[in-house]
Amino acid sequence: MKYEPVIGIEVHAQLKTESKLFCGCSTGFAAAPNHHVCPVCLGLPGTLPVLNRKAIEYVVRTCIALECEVSPASRFARKNYYYPDLPKAYQISQYELPIGRNGKLTVRAGGKEKTIRIHRIHLEEDAGKLVHDASGGSCVDYNRTGIPLMEIVTEADVRSSEEAVAYLTSLRSILQYIGVCGANMEKGEMRCEPNISVRPVGAEEFGTKTEMKNLNSFRAVRLGVDFEIERQIDAIENGERIVQETMRWDEATQTTQTMRSKERAHDYRYFPDPDLVPVEVSASVLELIRAKAPELPEPRRVRFISQYGLPEYDAEVLTGSKAMADFFERAAAIHNDPKAVSNWIMTELMGCLNESGKTIDECAVTAEDLTALLELMGKGVISARMGKDVFKDMFATGRPPAEIIKDKGLEQLNDETAISDAVEKVIADNPGPAADFRAGKKQAAGFLVGQVMRQTGGKANPKIVGRIIEEKLLSE
């Protein structure tokens, strides 16, 4: 029998606010344990949470980008459970009346367009961190407690690991574009939990689904989802039943394992949080946020094609990350040859980034330096081949190209007299090839040019060399 996977994806995105969701504690990364805590996020009695305005703005901005309906009124609920990472014994979340509903995101997977519907977007607080192996007990750090998380839940529209990765890639890019989330999966800024089931092709009914955690990279998502699909199909073929449970992706063994969990079903007893009043996003506030909304990847891709005349492929690669697209536009504003800028970014710059494992944000070359290099090549100060070496040096040291060229004495030799002298010497030393060229053997020119380049330490402008050789040999 043929099976079809049915996948829904839950993403938790950490919002890029300075302070926590309900108190003024810093959201800063890598603080010593329990240094970013206060009575509010520690859940001490007598404290009151006060909502961070920026977090609401960020969620609304995301709702707009994902074409969601924004609820005019939304409210917070308590999700109740006991666990040491949750000091209040409830998490402030949203249940009824989330901020956003019924959105969509269209992605490209396997050469086809696919629209994935967004079920809901809501705001909640993160829990603390448990360290299990320190002291015979368990150790708790509440720095993360109360950091704003945005939960984005799709409908079960995803049909393959490829579509899952395409959705996550596109979502990450959008979150980065609108500046609400760093969206680095390795750093845990964006956590993804797919739920997966399989059913015979053509069946209407959904199979039993499992949820998967600990997928910390796009690669892990692809491998983990494929593994779980295979595991479920094998189980069904062997006459076993799929149990609804949470699986954990194990990076070391590249397999999924059942997470131990309490035998009783979860019952979170959600109820409206009486400490927090409702949030109303009025039509005028919505318009204000919409007006400030930055350009999204897809419209920008289309604009790159029309405004700069770039090929589809270039436009897609460059707009894949906001930082890369910004870099291109800064450079294209200075240097009036967008395709040349694009070529250099896509081959030299991206090559260096790949090789060094750096991101564009960590790159020492500025858009101004890149365009300066292009100008120097355009003026014939250095050859294109030299340009590539200079670029590598710029990438490694962050120095401007003119300085590197001067220090290393790489300037192209354009002085006609000097080149003429070198050509005369080469002709005198190589009477055979010179005679061949005079007799009409054009390929002899290549040899002669090569000799002149050698004479001048590779610095002579090859175009001028070729012209002078022709002048000297053919005008006699």
Added chain:
Amino acid sequence: MKLTREEVREVAYLSRIEMTDDELDRMTGQLGAILDYADMLNELDLEGVEPTSHVIPMKNVMREDVVKESCGVEKALMNAPDRFGDFFRVPKVIDEGEGH
């Protein structure tokens, strides 16, 4: 609405409250009486009335995204029953999480 002893036992478990059989019986009766009392509301015609989620007529109480000094790790840990360095120490947790 009739509250059962099993429902009370389940709610007690979820709230981590240990109860003797006697206490369960007493609570079933007392909580049941409270629910029955609230049930009187169902006799009213509430057609078209929005459920109350909040008794104070306020909305949009928010703060700006500004960092305030935290209370300091010593104050934070002051009332902790046990600590390990700057961590709170709790009995070893074997469950891998509630899947929240």
